[in-house]
Amino acid sequence: MHGLSTHELLYRDKDLIANTPGLANGGIALAVVEPESIGWAEVTRLLEEYGFIGFSAADKKTVFNEIRAQLGDEGDLPFWDSFTCTVSDILPTCERIIYSAGKDVAFDSSLLPSAQTIADIVSLNREVGVSPLPAWYMRGEGPPSMTSWIMSHEGQMIACANGSMRYHAKSRMAGTYYVGAVSVSPRERGRGLGTLATALLIRDGINAFRPKAITGIAQPANAPSRGMLTKCGLVHDPSRATVIYNRSGAFHTR
Known part of the structure; x- marks a missing residue:
């Protein structure tokens, strides 16, 4: 285990995030803007490292089922309008x-x-x-x-x-x-x-x-x-x- 906090992970990865169109740095959470552009395998890897991950302004009709299909049923899915x-x-x-x-x-x-x-x-x-x-x-x-x-x-x-x-x-x-x-x-x-x-x-x-x-x-x-x-x-x-x-x-x- 890396033992880093979310703040530390986001600081470590800030240049990678800034240069990746499908990601965004939320300061308290890593956000995925376009999962298809980075691939769900990479989303899964990032989830394993961070423990939680955001999906920004996603299509409300499809995002919940897509997340469950790709990442599993173990996680909670709080959302913000x-x-x-x-x-x-x-x-x-x-x-x-x-x-x-x-x-x-x-x-x-x-x-x-x-x-x-x-x-x-x-x-x-x-x-x-x-x-x-x-x-x-x-x-x-x-x-x-x-x-x-x-x-x-x-x-x-x-x-x-x-x-x-x-x-x-x-x-x-x-x-x-x-x-x-x-x-x-x-x-x-x-x-x-x-x-x-x-x-x-x-x-x-x-x-x-x-x-x-x-x-x-x-x-x-x-x-x-x-x-x-x-x-x-x-x-x-x-x-x-x-x-x-x-x-x-x-x-x-x-």
């Missing part, structure tokens, strides 16, 4: 949300957040049960990454989010900006801070990366996450879902 939007449709909505933000918070985004900001984000992620992205990922040492956050005037981290250009330029999701990892302090919920963090992440990611489209995911029962995405202008795509084949039982996140 896909939400998408074009840049032209979403940017004005996000700008209105940011413009309307209250004056009792301070917010910012960075391609290279400081070590203290990263530590504060990881602490907040853990508090709310969101798997933290590794520091190297937030620094853009994997795919290009944007981190956004909101601070109280007392200097406390109260909301955050991360987005990345994780998809290969030759994949079916080329030019798509992924937004997620939204966390809001339990003491600050009900104020729209998750929506504000998401809007900030989308606006600043669009300005930095010039993507063609935006995508995010949310589990069917996670009404707050679904609400944040739709308020920012993303639309549920019922034909697509992101699925984790979780054989090791090690993948946990909201």
